[in-house]
Amino acid sequence: MTRPPATEVKDAARLAAASFTSVHGRPPQGVWSAPGRVNLVGEHTDYNGGCVLPFALPHRTAVAVAPRGDRLLTIATLGSDGRVQRAEPVELRHLRPGRPSGWAAYVAGVAWVLRDHGIELGADLVVATDVPAGAGLASSAALECATALALLGVAEQPSPDDAQRATIARWAQRAENDFVGVPTGVLDQMASLCCIADHVLFFDVSTDHREQVPFAAEAANLAVLVIDTRVRHRNSESGYADRRRATDNAARLLGLGSLGELTPADLADALVAVPRQLRPLVHHVVTENARVLDVVRLLRQHRYADIGPLLDASHDSLRDDYRVSSPELDLAVHLARSAGALGARMTGAGFGGSAIALVHTEALPRVASAIGRGFRSARLRAPRLFTAVPSQGAGLG
Secondary structure (H helix, E strand, C coil): CCCCCCCCCCCHHHHHHHHHHHHHCCCCCEEEEEEEEEEEECCCCHHHCCEEEEEEEEEEEEEEEEECCCCEEEEEEECCCCCEEECCCEEHHHCECCECCCCHHHHHHHHHHHHHCCCCCCEEEEEEECCCCCCCCCHHHHHHHHHHHHHHHHCCCCCCCHHHHHHHHHHHHHHHHHHHCCCCCCHHHHHHHHCCCCEEEEEECCCCEEEEEECCCHHHCEEEEEEECCCCCCHHHCCHHHHHHHHHHHHHHCCCCCHHHCCHHHHHHHHHHCCHHHHHHHHHHHHHHHHHHHHHHHHHCCCHHHHHHHHHHHHHHHHHCCCCCCHHHHHHHHHHHHCCCCEEEEECCCCCCEEEEEEEHHHHHHHHHHHHHHHHHCCCCCCEEEEECCECCCEEC
């Protein structure tokens, strides 16, 4: 088997612009795009006040936009079948959670948040994307962040600096939490807006500290292989909200603002102080947060290959303590490890979606072949495989 491609990306910006012209009979004023993300380590820690370590994918969602002379919002998207789907137009003053619903809610929710910040401009928007939906690679955050930059751009707001990007990320998170109704943390939006090429973003949610840590895996003859199991994952239909309520409850019982305040030294006492059913969740959050710090330390020392066991430990904890893995994700991780990956773990919220494996470049064909054979033997749909290169965050074009 040949090596998995480094990218499977289309020119989403070009497709969005062409679709806009087809729909509206005129070119857009501009096109903004935002990437999906892979989280190297640090899962379910963001909403627990901990640390995360994502990088942006080359796969992007693009939003072509032009202002209108009224307060109407029109939204269309280029489907995977090449057909344009249109949502019902909506007046900005009529936006409210639940209206519109479905995929258009992610766009409308951003406009709803911007309206609260004094940015209320009617616009026509057309979306195109190559971020795999439901794969746990932050497709919804990419849509929200591209929409936010597009609407800010046509409102003639200045190009955001790093601090402003962090603010916009939290606006996008609010759109998903309060308008769409999905209680996600801010990891995905922060990654989509703030990551830069050839780096991972070390983000401490509790302090808002952000650091770009070099991750030159390719130069070290290493690759991050993404294994999309094609088992669709939807945060709104999963146990995600249950986990969040449970860890919030654990923090409350411990008298803490969040579980991220705990250190490994505090863990034994904390586990005694919470009900038995909450102990595995607390254990995961504390140990996963420590794993993020350990991976950052190793990356700073350019010891990229040494992070493999920490990726393994992360998956085992997500499977056994947090219980958000799936049989397909466990199979992908097992196959990758057995074929020689240095480490492998599920990435994203879980309950389906994608896994990642850290692999020596020369071992990529062997690992990819083993995963394909294993899925066939299990009579599962063939997974989608590609190598992920840390890429640039959201911006114009």
